[in-house]
Amino acid sequence: MTQTKPVKRDSMKLPIPLWEFVAMMxxxxxxxxxxxxxxxxxxxxxxxxxxxANPNDQQLIVFAFILGFGFPQLVFGPISDRFGRKVLLQASLIGYFLTSFMCMIAPSFYWLLAFRFIQGITCAGTRVAAGAVIRDLSAGRAMARIMSLVYTVFMIVPIIAPALGTLVMTVAPWEWIFGVLGAFSFLVFMWTQFRLPQTLPEEDRRPFSLKSIREAFHAVLTNRISFGYMIASGVIFGCLFSFIGASEQVFDDVFGRGDRFWIWFAGIAGVLAVMNYSNSRVVDKWGMRRISHAVVLVFIALSLVNLLWMQFVGQDFWVFYVLFAMTFACFGMMGANFTSLALEPMGKIAGTANAVYGFITMTLSSLLGIIVARVFDGTVRPLLIAYVLLGLISLSVILFTEKGKLFGVGEGKEP
Structure with missing residues (x-):
């Protein structure tokens, strides 16, 4: 296949049909x-x-993977800018495949955590490569639209994943859950190997040198819009990871509904998928800033209402679940828009920019998620307090980034 030339602002040029590209990413x-x-x-x-010994320690199986996902992106970004996206993607998929089976045979809890951490590193390579491929082939609101569609399909995974894990355990030991991860990574490897071309032309590749890397990092970290939305995203997505880490305990210990955990989890993920798709339909008309700024305000309001109800009325499951699902839906209109706003100014250093974005957002959100999840006390109070506080901090960062003006009238106004 031939290489695909970079695209202009607010446009896309895909080497395969849109539906296949979205499904692949x-x-x-x-x-x-x-x-x-x-x-x-x-x-x-x-x-x-x-x-x-400590039930809260079981969360580390999740957070070891998330922490491994963070820092390596800073290395993978410059690698993808030098050698191209596909080399990094394929090597990372092989690593993901191998570590999946290493987790299956882990002899102890600490070895499992170590293998999970390494698996997170390999997954970071796939994330950097895929994000850079999308930026290579699209820009502006077109990129936000593609990202929303990708996230919509991507959200099918958390809808079915807990049910899949439950199904695996009905027919095999829990270790075979990692076998499922290995099998899925192999299928993705074969798909991308034969259908995805190299998207970064030779003439646009950057030398892999300390000077080049330093210049790229400097460009990303000194851009007010890019850096600001990285921090805002990392802060508010700490809410998402805190729930993921403590979700089983919330539904089981607080509300006594752990036997149908996968159903409740799928419902929340389903609402999130719907909102991602909705964003792809309206972002061209309303713009990334207007949508994302508005839903941050809605996120804070819903979290505050839920907190006040749980604190002063009582921990009613259906009230919590409905309000929480609506709150979670806001992520569907923040993720793609924040990502697109942060990467829009970066152009040819999309690999490094996407790596810095991934590192900052993932490291910040995972650390905040760990802190919040670890203070779980048998109630939903710590979770909801964190949602309100982190939402307010994220809003403050956005206000600083946009010089005090929201809804598309600040610095870097959308065309």
Missing amino acids: AAVFGLQALGIDVMLPALSLIGEELQI
């Missing part, structure tokens, strides 16, 4: 979600079999 992004969500129903069982 969603599958690559899905390696991260599947690596987290498929084992959520198994955490208690793994904790029992591996004799974990």
Whole structure:
């Protein structure tokens, strides 16, 4: 296949049909979600079999993967800018495949955490490569539209993953959940090997040198819009990871509904998928800033209402679940728009920019998620307090980034 030339602002040029490209990128992004969500129903069982003393420590099986996902992106970004996206993608998929089976044979809890951390590193390579491919082939609101479609399909993974994990455990030991991850990564490898061309032309590749890397990092970190939306995204997505880490305990310990955990989790993920798709339909008309700024305000308001109800009226499951699902839906109109706003100014250093974005957002959100999830006290109060506070902090960062003006009238106004 021939290489694809970079595209102009607010346009796209795809080497394969749009539906296939969206499905392919969603599958690559899905390696991260599947690596987290498929084992959520198994955490208690793994904790029992591996004799974990503190029940909260079972969350580390999730967070080891997430932490491994963060820092390596800073290395993978310059690699993708030098050698191209496909080399990094294929090598990372091979690594993901191998570490999946290493997790199956882990002799102890600490070895499992080590292998999960390495698996997170390999997944980081797939995320950097896929994000750079999307930026190579699209820009502006067109990129936001593609990202929304990718996230919509990608959200099918957390909808079905807990159910898939439950199904695996009905026919095989929990270790085979990691076998599912290995099989999925192999299928993605074969698909991208034969259908995805190299998207970064030779003439646009940057030398792999300390000077080149330093210049690229400097360009990303000194751009007010890019850096601001990286921080805002990392802060508010700490809410998402705190729920993922403590979700089984919330539904089981707080509300006594752990037997149908996968159903409740799928419902929340389904609402999120709908909102991602909705964003792809309206972003061209309303713009990334207007939509994302508005839903941050809605996110804060819904979290505050839920907190006040749980605190002063009582921990009613259906009130919590409906309000929480609506709150979670806001992520569907923040993720793609924040990403597109951060990467829009970066152009030919999309690999490094996407790596810095991934590192900052993932590291910040995972650390905040760990802190919040670890203070779980048998109620939903710590979770909802964190949602309100982190939402307000994210809004403050956006206000600073846009010089005090929201809804598309600040610096870098959309055309």
